[in-house]
Amino acid sequence: MTELPIRPTPALVRSLILGLLLALGGILLGQRGAAVMAAPFIVHVAWGLFTRARTDVVRVRTQPRLVAVHEDDSVPVRMVTDRPGWWIAVSWPLRFGLRLAPRSGAVIDTTDAKVVVEPHTWGRYLVGPPEVAVMDASGSWRAAGEGTSAYVVVRPAAASLVGSSGITRPIGMAGSHPSATPGEGSQLAELREFRLGDRLKRINWRVTSRTGRLHVATMLTERDTDVLLVMDTLHDVPGFTAMDATSLDLAVRAVAALSRHYLGYGDRVAVHDIGRRMRHVRAGTGPRQLLVTIDALSRIDRGTNPVFRGRPIRGITPGTLVFFCSPLIDESSTTEVGRLRQLGCEVVVVDTLPGDLGTPRWLRRRRRRDRSWLDEAWVVRRLERDEVFARLRQAGVPVVAWRGTGSLAGVLATMERSRRAPRLARRV
Amino acid sequence: MDELVAGLIDRIRTVSLHQWLTKLVLALTGTALITVCAAATGAVLAGATPTIAAILLALVVLWPESMATIAFLGFSAVWWLFAWHGSIWATVPVAALVGLVHLLAALATGPAHAVVRLAALRFFGSRIGAYVLATAGVGSVLAALTMLPTSRYVAWLAVVAICVATLVATLVAGSIDDAAVVPEMPDDDEPYLPEDLA
Numbered sequence: 001m002t003e004l005p006i007r008p009t010p011a012l013v014r015s016l017i018l019g020l021l022l023a024l025g026g027i028l029l030g031q032r033g034a035a036v037m038a039a040p041f042i043v044h045v046a047w048g049l050f051t052r053a054r055t056d057v058v059r060v061r062t063q064p065r066l067v068a069v070h071e072d073d074s075v076p077v078r079m080v081t082d083r084p085g086w087w088i089a090v091s092w093p094l095r096f097g098l099r100l101a102p103r104s105g106a107v108i109d110t111t112d113a114k115v116v117v118e119p120h121t122w123g124r125y126l127v128g129p130p131e132v133a134v135m136d137a138s139g140s141w142r143a144a145g146e147g148t149s150a151y152v153v154v155r156p157a158a159a160s161l162v163g164s165s166g167i168t169r170p171i172g173m174a175g176s177h178p179s180a181t182p183g184e185g186s187q188l189a190e191l192r193e194f195r196l197g198d199r200l201k202r203i204n205w206r207v208t209s210r211t212g213r214l215h216v217a218t219m220l221t222e223r224d225t226d227v228l229l230v231m232d233t234l235h236d237v238p239g240f241t242a243m244d245a246t247s248l249d250l251a252v253r254a255v256a257a258l259s260r261h262y263l264g265y266g267d268r269v270a271v272h273d274i275g276r277r278m279r280h281v282r283a284g285t286g287p288r289q290l291l292v293t294i295d296a297l298s299r300i301d302r303g304t305n306p307v308f309r310g311r312p313i314r315g316i317t318p319g320t321l322v323f324f325c326s327p328l329i330d331e332s333s334t335t336e337v338g339r340l341r342q343l344g345c346e347v348v349v350v351d352t353l354p355g356d357l358g359t360p361r362w363l364r365r366r367r368r369r370d371r372s373w374l375d376e377a378w379v380v381r382r383l384e385r386d387e388v389f390a391r392l393r394q395a396g397v398p399v400v401a402w403r404g405t406g407s408l409a410g411v412l413a414t415m416e417r418s419r420r421a422p423r424l425a426r427r428v
Numbered sequence: 429m430d431e432l433v434a435g436l437i438d439r440i441r442t443v444s445l446h447q448w449l450t451k452l453v454l455a456l457t458g459t460a461l462i463t464v465c466a467a468a469t470g471a472v473l474a475g476a477t478p479t480i481a482a483i484l485l486a487l488v489v490l491w492p493e494s495m496a497t498i499a500f501l502g503f504s505a506v507w508w509l510f511a512w513h514g515s516i517w518a519t520v521p522v523a524a525l526v527g528l529v530h531l532l533a534a535l536a537t538g539p540a541h542a543v544v545r546l547a548a549l550r551f552f553g554s555r556i557g558a559y560v561l562a563t564a565g566v567g568s569v570l571a572a573l574t575m576l577p578t579s580r581y582v583a584w585l586a587v588v589a590i591c592v593a594t595l596v597a598t599l600v601a602g603s604i605d606d607a608a609v610v611p612e613m614p615d616d617d618e619p620y621l622p623e624d625l626a
Contacts, residue, residue, distance in 0.1 A: 010493045011534030018502055027588065032574040033512065036519040037505045039567035040527025043559065087548055089538040104444055106542035110551050131539070137555045139534030 003057040004134065004143035008048075012140040015044040048140025051085070058083055058134045058143035068153040068298070074101075074118040077127060077150050081111055081134050088113045090147070091131040096242075098125055120243070122156035122252060123302055155298040156252050158290065159405045161261035166348075166412030167225050171319040175224025175266050183221035191215050226270070226283060226317055227262045228345075229255045232326030232333045232352075233275030233300070234310055239354040240365065247327040248277075250352035252297050254325045254402045259293045262321075269293070274310035274336060277301055312336065318344030325402070327353040329381060334388055341397055348411060349392060351401040358382035436490075446544040447536075451489050454532045458485040461504050461525045468511040477507055492533040501530055516574060520567040527563040531556055 019041030026034025059082045067075055079090045090113040092105035101116040119125050128149030135142045170177040182189050191207055194214035202216040237247040245253075255271060262269050263285060270283035271293055277300045281293050310332045316322075322345045326333045340347050356362040358378035366375055389399045398411045443451070462481045469477060481503060487496030508522050535552055538544075 009534065009537075010497070011530065014498045014501065014530065014534075018498065018505070021502070022505060023588070031509055032516055032571075033509045033519045034505075035570045035574060036516060036567045037509060037523050037526065039523050039570055040530060040563040043527065043563050043566050044530065047559065047562075087551060089542055091539045091542065102444075102543040104539075104541035104543065106444070106539040107545060108446075108538045108542045109545040109548050113545075133538070135535075135537075137551070138559075139531060139537070 001059055001061045002132070002145065002147050003059050004132065004145040006053050006056050006058055006141050006143045009135070009140055009142045011138075012045065012048050015041040015048070015140075019045060044138060044140070047138040048136070051136040051138055052141060053083065053136075058086070060088070060132050060134065060147055062128070062130075062148040062150050064150060065148060066151045066153075068155060068295075069119075070155050071119075071122055071157045073154075074116050075150075075152055076114050076116050079113045079130060079132060079147055083134060083136075084111055086111070086134050086136050089133045089135070090115065092117075092128060093130070095125070095127070097121065097123070098127065117150075117152060119152060119154045121249065122154045122298055124299060125152045125154070126150075127152055153298050155294045156256045158256040158260040158294060159253070161257045161408060162406040163261075163409035163412040164416045165262070165265055165267075166408075166415035167265075167267075167321060170223035170225035171317060176222055177225060177265065177267075181221045181223075182218050185219040185221045187220045187222070189218040189220045191217055224265070224267045224285075226268050226320040227258070228283075228313070228316065228320050228322045229258050229269065229271045230313065230322060230324045230326070230336075230340075231255055231271065231273040231275065231278060232310070232324070232328075232330070233273055233277040234305060234330050234333070235275075235327065236302070236305070237327050237329065237353060237357065240356060240362065245354060247352045247354060248300070248302065250354065250402045251325040251350075252300065254323070254350050254352060254407075256294060256297060257405055258323050258408075259290055263287070263290050271296065272311075272313050274312070274333070275305055276311050277305060310336065313340065316340070316343060316345060320345045322347045323350055324348070325350040325352050327351065328385055328388060329353070334392075337392065337397060338395070341395060346415075347397045348408070348415075349389075349397055349399040350408070351389075351399055353382075353385070353401075355401070355403065443540045444543055447538070447540050447542060450532075450536045450544070454492070454529070454536055455485065455489050457525065457529050457532060458488060458500070461522070461529055464522055464525065465504055465507045465511060468508065468514075481507070488529075488533055492536045497530075497533045501526055504529075516571045517568075520564055520571055523567045524560050524564045528556070528560055531559055 019038050022034045022038035022041070026032065026038070061080050063078045063080055064075075069075055077092070079088060081088050087108065087110050089108045090106065092100060092115050094100065094105055097120050099118040099120065101118070105115055107113045107115055117125075117127055126149055128147065130147040130149075131144075132147040133142060133144040165177055167177040191204055192215065194203065194216050198216045202218070204215050204217045207215040231251045233248055233251065235247065239245050259269050259271070266285060268283040268285050269289060271278070271281040273280070278296055279299075281289075281296050284292065310330070313336065322340050324333075324337050324340070324347055326337075326349065328334060328349070328351060337347055337349060356365070358375075358381055360379075363371075363375055363379070392399055398414070400407055400411050459482075462478055462485065465481070466478045481500065484496055484500035484503060487494065488500050491497075505526055508519070512518060512522075535556075
């Protein structure tokens with residue numbers, strides 16, 4: 001809440017001066033009309049005295065001061081005063097990334113002035129501080145100053161990922177992914193002859209009646225697994241225009257979609273940011289973990305990252321499925337991918353560089369007056385990245401560009417198929 | 429000078445439709461006042477006086493809270509008083525028109541790019557209407573008092589009494605530091621209420 005001091009307005013001073021001058025001047029000069037001409041100013045002063053506030057401050061309050069919404073939601077922000085019968089003028093400053101209704105962000109209303117704020121995308125937004133003026137009905141008294149800002153936190157939408165789980169070797173205890181370990185599960189492993197100790201309910205009577213010998217069906221256990229989503233926020237590469245998605249936007253959307261996808265399978269999902277813009281989210285399961293992840297994503301600071309060295313990943317279990325969301329323009333990111341692979345993790349690189357950057361299409365779209373040496377530099381950088389991608393693929397790390405929720409479907413299906421593919425068994 | 433012109437252009441460009449209408453009403457009212465005063469003017473100052481008034485009015489429309497407003501109102505009042513030699517009752521509607529310009533200039537002080545809500549428009553309309561009626565009423569009473577032949581001194585005494593009373597009341601009201609009760613606003617978005625901290 002803010003307290004604004006009440007001051008007389010120039011209108012009241014005008015009324016006092018003109019009223020006195022006309023009345024006294026009329027007396028001195030003998031002008032009867034001057035008395036009549038002083039009437040509006042005398043009435044105005046009397047009105048001002050009548051509506052004068054009994055205290056010397058006006059209190060104004062911003063409602064709400066802190067709110068969390070989802071993307072595409074709008075927030076009505078109100079400025080409320082404690083003076084019924086007074087009118088209020090509010091002017092909210094325009095900020096990049098926020099749309100205001102009315103567009104100018106300024107409203108004049110009685111007692112309660114409302115402006116609707118619509119953020120363009122996820123993130124934290126400071127709305128304000130607004131310029132506020134509260135005036136009485138006669139225009140004689142005014143309180144003006146700066147109001148309190150409002151904070152709007154927009155949670156990124158967690159879209160549904162298209163594709164299967166892609167888990168080849170789950171390392172957990174109980175879950176929904178078929179493993180290679182025989183046990184009590186729902187997926188058939190093999191049909192073999194009955195041995196001592198086999199459960200009677202596993203006897204397959206159809207095969208038994210055909211072969212004349214007892215056969216049982218052995219099943220594969222189903223397990224959950226650990227999934228680690230790594231974000232590389234060391235650099236935020238911009239898109240074609242200021243309103244296009246940056247590499248940070250693409251990484252956030254990829255992580256949100258992947259979190260939802262694997263938490264839906266019941267797996268344990270953790271999120272790590274090597275660029276230190278986001279806090280580490282420890283492994284967890286269930287809908288609560290999704291809320292925690294989305295909340296942590298929404299609090300990422302979009303400003304310039306003061307961190308130059310990445311935060312390495314520690315304490316990772318071999319066999320963890322890792323999705324590394326990065327534009328891969330920093331050598332430390334590529335090194336980290338290799339290190340994770342060597343530790344025995346299944347790594348999938350999700351390329352979050354904005355789509356057209358450094359391509360011939362990008363160069364064609366750039367206007368001549370906007371061209372600079374950076375455009376050609378990005379072309380060279382993209383060629384260098386292609387070489388890095390080739391090396392990663394040779395090392396068994398698939399690289400997929402993030403272009404929406406269907407981007408990973410192919411890779412996940414391939415990984416799923418490789419689980420069922422025959423492997424060379426080493427016999428001692 | 430360049431900055432002044434740029435500021436003026438920017439000011440004109442960012443005015444909202446609602447504020448344009450407010451300024452239009454103010455301009456039309458001021459023009460009506462100039463027209464009424466010009467109708468009573470003699471030939472000697474016919475050209476210069478409306479021109480000066482029009483310039484002042486333009487400044488009032490652009491900067492309602494500046495000295496131009498008091499200059500325009502004072503100029504118009506004096507112009508009428510010296511130009512009109514007829515019945516005093518004709519001064520009553522002119523005084524009401526002066527009051528209307530004065531009040532519109534007082535209320536047209538919000539942000540130039542602001543949108544005026546319908547509730548505020550109704551609020552202003554009712555208050556302005558009541559003020560104009562009150563001004564006409566008080567002006568009529570004062571005109572009637574000055575018309576009474578034996579009450580010349582009574583009328584002047586009434587005028588002086590009103591002015592002195594207004595001045596005194598303003599000074600007294602300004603010096604009083606009242607601690608009257610103001611309704612408490614419920615702080616439901618504050619983490620603690622004062623009672624919780626006690």
